[in-house]
Amino acid sequence: MAAFHPPTAPLLHRFLAKSLGAGMWFFIFYRARQDGAVLLGLRHPWDGHGDHGSEHH
Numbered sequence: 001m002a003a004f005h006p007p008t009a010p011l012l013h014r015f016l017a018k019s020l021g022a023g024m025w026f027f028i029f030y031r032a033r034q035d036g037a038v039l040l041g042l043r044h045p046w047d048g049h050g051d052h053g054s055e056h057h
Helices: 011-040
Strands: none
Touching: none
């Protein structure tokens, strides 16, 4: 009985898979840095945006 040898993906496919996976995680970490406190309930979404509408001239 012959041993099983799974096919290997081409180098381009492996590179694209790692690049897209890394980009996904960088985006997730970026959004967690921006909105993590809101997601965890430590801050309200409307806090920390300055006073952009309290004074009307």
